[in-house]
Every structure is written in structure tokens, then in C-alpha cells.
Amino acid sequence: MTDYGHELRFGTFITPTADEPARPVALAQVAEQAGLDLVTFQDHPYQARFLDTWTLLSYVAARTERVELSANVVNLPLRPPAVLARSAAGLDLLTGGRVALGLGAGGFWDAIEAMGGRRLTPGESVDALAEAIRVIRELWAADERGGVRVDGDHYRVVGAKRGPAPAHPIPIWLGAYKPRMLRLVGRAADGWLPSLPYLPSRDALGELNPIIDDSATEAGRAPEEIRRLLNIGSQDADPESLAELALEYGVSTFILATDDPGTIRRFGAETAPAVRELVAAERRGRAQPRDGNPARRTPDEASAPEGTTELGLRPTPDSGVRVSDAMPWDESTRPTAVATRGAARYTNRGRAAGQHLIDVHDQLRAELRQIRDLVDQVRAGSVDVGSARSAISEMTMRQNNWTVGAYCASYCRVVAQHHTIEDQGIFPHLRARDDDLVPVLERLEQEHLVIHDVLESVDRALVDMVEHPGDYTRLQEAVDLLTDTLLSHLAYEERELVEPIARYGMYDGQL
Incomplete structure (x- = not known):
């Protein structure tokens, strides 16, 4: 078990296709x-179907504001390290410190040689990469x-002037699989960046990490200085699986290879x-105070020690404020199972599952605020109706159609490669575990259908505005009704389901 304690980060690995350069x-x-x-973007300068990766990175840097950018990984045999160092430093300065430098020793030697690069043996390519890292770091040391x-x-660099210094310490990540490259990671790099499909198995991470760690220690470095990154495919993007990779093998940056915008959004x-949430809960559970006793958490905190009766989660209460004239359901008739359940012992994984329900709902509440803001912009004339409809259609609440609930749909899409919404989703699982929850789940599903219809009414009201410009009455009524139904429903769902999800998990075998 190797958890280096790094903050988790998530990214995407995009194909730099040239036939649709805007994509x-x-x-x-x-x-x-x-x-x-x-x-990140792959770098294959000999590939005529691809945009030049460094040109693309520079263009994307100008079209984004926050994300870190990197090649995944730079084809070093076709990019001289001294020039690459200045390119990376310059882009880092222009972006305010948003550049990382993924490096590879080279591959596809026939194609490299065809582009004018020199063919190297595996051993030579590792030596060349080590020299390149030295050149790059020396030039950054302004x-x-x-001279360098x-x-x-x-x-060979003979007296080259140093600089410019980048805006921040640019991390160097190496794509590596073999022992010599892994030892170079330990000696000279800031991160290890393999691809999961290229590893013989997930367990190989546990076999390769010690090579990096031992090399780092021999070089006078702490193994924790080296971030462990991993390229993954959509089939690998299961939260439970990724949490295990983080906790068992120290992976702290997950980079999803996909060109599908919906998949990127869900990721x-x-x-x-x-x-x-899963990783934070497990780390909190492992935490020990100096007296050696297991750490205790108050209910104000997001989690508690493993196996305690302390839930430590706060469902979002219903404020009781209503802005529409009528509700489509009678809230007083809602069934409840809150008082029927006895005490339980909650695992960190169970508490994390319950917290995830709250987190997903918080996203939906944020989207509701976006919808109300869009309506205000439509009324002010700063956004046209078509743009508003397009923006709303991309939102999570609009895409899942509320057919089985926002949480069940969103979680099951990404968690369960072997669990479908229809036969092993969260609601059926809870039904099977607790008969008292059946009336609650049936009521929630009825309300999901109502919310779907209310969302449709917002869309219809936007369409009607094209025929009746300037009349915002119907649109405002629809958005107000959505506000009341959504906030009321989310609070009810959290009140009833946060605890049983923490108690029973989201599917059989989770806890």
C-alpha cells in the first residue's frame, strides 16, 4: 500500500486531430x-493527421484561463531540448504558470528517422533524455x-545564455515503463506518467513504484516529491477503481483519454x-493523532473514523421559501423512513457515498442558479433565446431527464461498468435492502417525472418567446416553479437517502 498523500487532480488526453482543427x-x-x-495532447510530429502539438498548446493556452497544459508526452528526439526549454518557459510566462512538461525518450523510430531524427537504441534514448533534462533545467536557472x-x-550546449525563467517551477513528467527509465524518474523528474493500457496489469504499479522510490532515495530525494500520474481510458474511469489506484498505488493525477465532450463533462x-470523497474519507480514517489512538471526528466534519456509529453528514435542509404560486405535489403527503431505522456502524466508504449525494445535489443547485441567471440575461437582451436553450440542454439536470433521479443516473453512468441503472442501480439496491424505503423511493421517482415535465415547460416557454418577444410572464413562472420543485425535492431526497446510502452502500458488495 503506497499513498503519497498528494492532492488529487484530474485531466483529459485529447487527440490533436488536424482534419477538424477547432475540435x-x-x-x-x-x-x-x-x-x-x-x-494534454499527444505529440507525434511525424503524424501528418495531427496538428503540431506545441503550436496547439500555445493556441489552447490563449483560449483557456485556468487549466494546466502539457504534451503527453513530448517526442524529445524531434524537439531539441535547449529550444524546448525556452518554448516551455515562454509559454509558462504567457499563461501565468500553467505549463507542465511531459517528456518521452522516443518511439516509432522509423517515423522519427524519416523526419530527420537520429535513431537511438533503448539505452541511448534513456541517456539522451537524462542529458536533455539537465539542459532544460540549466536553461531555466536564470x-x-x-552560461549553460x-x-x-x-x-551539447556550449555557453548558452540562461533564461528566461518560467513563471513557476515547471514540473517534468516522464513516460516510463522499464527499469532504467524508472530510475531516471526517481533521480531527475517531478512525476511519472505511464498509460494504464500499456501496463501488464494494475498490480504492475505496485511493482514499479519501488524502483522509482529507491532511486529517489539514493539521489537524496524523498519519494513523495514525485507525483504519480496515469493515463486511463473511459473503461477505467470508475470512481471506486480510481480511488483504489490512489490509495493502494499512489496515483494522484488521472488523465482520461477521450474526445467525447459528454464523457469529459461527466469526468x-x-x-x-x-x-x-472516497480518497478523503479513507485518508481521514487512516489518520492517527500522536497518542496513537484513532482520530475522532465531530458531526461538523465530513467524515468519521472507520466503523463508528457517527454519520458525520449534513443533509441540506429545506428553507421553506417558495417563489411560485403553487406546487405540483402535496409535500405533507411525502412518506418518510427516517425514524424507522436503528443505529448502524458506518464505514468511510459508506459515508463518502452519502456525501456524494449531497455533492451531486450541490451541482444541481448551482445549475439552477445558472438557469435563473440565464433568464435574467434573456430579459436584459444580453443572451438570445437560442443560446439560453443550448446552455440549459448541456446541464446535468437536463441530460439525465430525471428518469431515475439525478444521483442514480449520474453515479451509475460512471461507477458501474458491471451495474446498469435498470437492474443494479442505486434505487433497486436500496429497495432490496430496506422495505421501509420502498414508499420513499416510489415517491421520489414520481417527483422525478414531475421535475422532468417542469424542465420541459421551461424549454417550451423559451420557444414561445420567439413568437412573443418581450413577454416574460410564462418563462418566469416556469423557472420559479422549477426553483421550488427542485430545491424541495433535493432536500427531501437528502433527508431520506443520505443515511441509508451511507448504511447500505450504492450497490451490493460496496461496503
């Missing part, structure tokens, strides 16, 4: 909007005296929060 740029913007931390001098077998809005 990778748009996907990078989607990643930023989805809350991801990192956008405050050091004298590296007299290597593969790269940022659903998978990333779920993984963070």
Missing part, C-alpha cells in the same frame, strides 16, 4: 468548464552565473468529486 481546442475548453485541472555548458554524448462533474 481539440473546443474539447480543451469543455475540460476547463467541467472543472478539470489538466489538458539566476545562476555563467552540457557536454553530453547526445546533446469533471461526477467522477472527480466521487473519487476525491
Whole structure:
């Protein structure tokens, strides 16, 4: 078990396709909007179907504001390290410190040689990469005296002027699989960036990490200095699985290879929060005070020690405020199972599952605020009706149609490769575990249908505005009704389901 304690980060790995040059740029913007931390592009300069990666990174940098950017990974044999160092530093300065530098020793040597690069043996390519890292770091060290001098077998720099210094310490991540490369990671890099499909198994991470750690220790470095990143496919993006990779193998940055905007959005809005909660809960459970006794948490905190009766979660209460004239249901007839359940012992994983329900609902509440803001902008004339409809249609609450509930739909889409919404989703699981929950779940599903209809009424009201410009009455009534129904429903669902989800988990075998 190796958890290096790094903050979790999430990114995407986008194909730099040249036949639709605007597409990778748009996907990078989607990643930023989805809350991801990192956008990366593969670098194959000999591939005529691809945009030049460094040109693309520079263009994307100008079209984004927050995300970190990197090649995944730079094809070093076709990019001289001295020039690459200045390119990276310059882009880092222009972006205010948003550049990372993923490096590879080279591959596809026939294609590299066809582009004018020199073919190297595996051993030579590792030596060349080590020399390149030295050149790059020396050029970034703008405050050091004298010119840069590296007299290597593969790269020679004779008195080059230092600088410019990048805006922040640019991390160097190496794509590595073999022992010599892994030892280089430990000696000289800031991160290890393999791809899960290229590893013989997930367990290989546990076999390769010690090579990096031992090399780092021999070089006088702490293994914790080296971030462990991992390229993954959509089939690997299960929150439980990613949490295990973080806790058991120390992976702290997950980079999803996909060119599908919906998948990118779900990875940022659903998978990333779920993984963070699972990992945070487990880390809190492992925490020990100096007296050696297990750490205790108050109910004000997000979690509690493993296996305690302390739930430590706060469902969002209903404020009772209503802005519409009527509700489509009678709230007084809602069944409840809150008082029927006895004491339980909650695991950290169970508490994290209950917290995820609250987190997903918080996203929906935020989307509701966006809808109300969009309506205000339509009324002010700063946003047209078509743009408003398009923005709303991209929201989570609009895409899942409320057919089985926002939480069940969003979680089951990403968590359960082997669990479908229809036969092993969260609601059926809870039904099977607790008969007292059946009336509650049936009522929630009825309300899901109502909310779907209310959302449709908002869309119809926007369409009607095209025929009746300036008349905002119907639109405002529809949005007010959505506000009341959604906030009331989310509070009710949290009140009834946070505890049983923490108690029973989300599917059989989770706890």
C-alpha cells in the first residue's frame, strides 16, 4: 500500500486531430468548464493527421484561463531540448504558470528517422533524455552565473545564455515503463506518467513504484516529491477503481483519454468529486493523532473514523421559501423512513457515498442558479433565446431527464461498468435492502417525472418567446416553479437517502 498523500487532480488526453482543427481546442475548453485541472495532447510530429502539438498548446493556452497544459508526452528526439526549454518557459510566462512538461525518450523510430531524427537504441534514448533534462533545467536557472555548458554524448550546449525563467517551477513528467527509465524518474523528474493500457496489469504499479522510490532515495530525494500520474481510458474511469489506484498505488493525477465532450463533462462533474470523497474519507480514517489512538471526528466534519456509529453528514435542509404560486405535489403527503431505522456502524466508504449525494445535489443547485441567471440575461437582451436553450440542454439536470433521479443516473453512468441503472442501480439496491424505503423511493421517482415535465415547460416557454418577444410572464413562472420543485425535492431526497446510502452502500458488495 503506497499513498503519497498528494492532492488529487484530474485531466483529459485529447487527440490533436488536424482534419477538424477547432475540435481539440473546443474539447480543451469543455475540460476547463467541467472543472478539470489538466489538458494534454499527444505529440507525434511525424503524424501528418495531427496538428503540431506545441503550436496547439500555445493556441489552447490563449483560449483557456485556468487549466494546466502539457504534451503527453513530448517526442524529445524531434524537439531539441535547449529550444524546448525556452518554448516551455515562454509559454509558462504567457499563461501565468500553467505549463507542465511531459517528456518521452522516443518511439516509432522509423517515423522519427524519416523526419530527420537520429535513431537511438533503448539505452541511448534513456541517456539522451537524462542529458536533455539537465539542459532544460540549466536553461531555466536564470539566476545562476555563467552560461549553460552540457557536454553530453547526445546533446551539447556550449555557453548558452540562461533564461528566461518560467513563471513557476515547471514540473517534468516522464513516460516510463522499464527499469532504467524508472530510475531516471526517481533521480531527475517531478512525476511519472505511464498509460494504464500499456501496463501488464494494475498490480504492475505496485511493482514499479519501488524502483522509482529507491532511486529517489539514493539521489537524496524523498519519494513523495514525485507525483504519480496515469493515463486511463473511459473503461477505467470508475470512481471506486480510481480511488483504489490512489490509495493502494499512489496515483494522484488521472488523465482520461477521450474526445467525447459528454464523457469529459461527466469526468469533471461526477467522477472527480466521487473519487476525491472516497480518497478523503479513507485518508481521514487512516489518520492517527500522536497518542496513537484513532482520530475522532465531530458531526461538523465530513467524515468519521472507520466503523463508528457517527454519520458525520449534513443533509441540506429545506428553507421553506417558495417563489411560485403553487406546487405540483402535496409535500405533507411525502412518506418518510427516517425514524424507522436503528443505529448502524458506518464505514468511510459508506459515508463518502452519502456525501456524494449531497455533492451531486450541490451541482444541481448551482445549475439552477445558472438557469435563473440565464433568464435574467434573456430579459436584459444580453443572451438570445437560442443560446439560453443550448446552455440549459448541456446541464446535468437536463441530460439525465430525471428518469431515475439525478444521483442514480449520474453515479451509475460512471461507477458501474458491471451495474446498469435498470437492474443494479442505486434505487433497486436500496429497495432490496430496506422495505421501509420502498414508499420513499416510489415517491421520489414520481417527483422525478414531475421535475422532468417542469424542465420541459421551461424549454417550451423559451420557444414561445420567439413568437412573443418581450413577454416574460410564462418563462418566469416556469423557472420559479422549477426553483421550488427542485430545491424541495433535493432536500427531501437528502433527508431520506443520505443515511441509508451511507448504511447500505450504492450497490451490493460496496461496503
